[in-house]
Amino acid sequence: MYNELIVETDGLVKVFDGVEVIKDCCIHVKQGTIYGILGLNGAGKTTVFKILTTLLTPTSGSVKVMGLDITYGRDEVLRDIGSIIEVPIFYEHLSATENLRVHLAYMDKFNMNIEKTLEMVGLSANNIKPVSTFSLGMRQRLAIARAIIHEPKLIILDEPLNGLDPMGIQEMRKLFLKLKNNGMTILLSSHILTDIEHIADNIGIIANGKIIDEASIEQIQSQFSEKGLEGYFFQKIKEELKYD
Structure with a gap:
């Protein structure tokens, strides 16, 4: 069960206004793991997440989530997904x-x-104040609560630690590990490499709209023993973008 792929894309392409923003993108996320997708701003992380959650339709290529083609199994797939994509929207008066x-x-x-x-996310059910009064950190905690409340099989989180203070970040890391241990699979992005390195099992690097490398944290830490994930990330980005 652990080695079964819960997310698999093959040759994924998304075109906006004649421009390929996602190009031959192939992702492989094993069930029961935490997969961190890393990339520079504009690399395509959010677009990929929107495709996986059916907010966008791929131009070409295949996308399977929980073994189902999202083009035909959309409703069934969405029942078992929780997500945060970009800035979460709430009913502000509730x-x-x-x-x-x-x-x-x-x-x-x-x-x-x-x-x-x-x-679990550090909020109180007794707080009857409307969400409009919440701080950025409280809103992010509520977004995480909404993503997990229906006990999905797959959680897709776009920058889920935004707005959290150091204590909140540590708490959410522990929560994500607990959710994984309870059988959930988590696919997440973060600009803070240490956030990912602390919790992820596997990493995908995205650049110019495609996954340029996938590796396990164990492989990365073995190969880059001194600089760890940071060393791995910057080497792959420099090779792809031909930085000096």
Whole structure:
């Protein structure tokens, strides 16, 4: 089960206004792992995440999530995905608890423990203040709660640690590891390499719209024993973009 691919793209292409922003992109995410996708700004991370969550339609190539082609199995796939893509949007006049109730109703999920989920991300179900009063960190915690509340098989998180203070980042790292140990698969991006290095099993480097390399953290730390993930990342980017 551990070695089964829960996300697999082959020759993925996305064209906007005649420009290929995703080019022959191939990703392989094993079930029950944490996969970190890393790249410079504009490399294509968010576009790939939008395709995987069916917010965008690929121009060509194949995309399988949980073994299903997302072109034909969209509804079934989305039931088992939780996600944060770009800036999360909430019902600003509702509380955190009320926002999660609306989300669960939309997902047609019942008997989920809202109080426990909020506690897991460091929020209180007793807080009846509207989300409009929340700090950036609190909003990010709520976004993570919404992504996991329906107990999805796959969680896709675009910069999930944005806005969190150092304590919050540490708490979310522990949470992600706990979710993995409970059988969830996590695909996430972050500009902070140490965030990924602390929790990921495998890494994909994206540049110019394609995955240029995939490796396990064990392989990276063995090959780049002194500089670790940072050394690996910058070497691959320099080779691809031909930096000096």
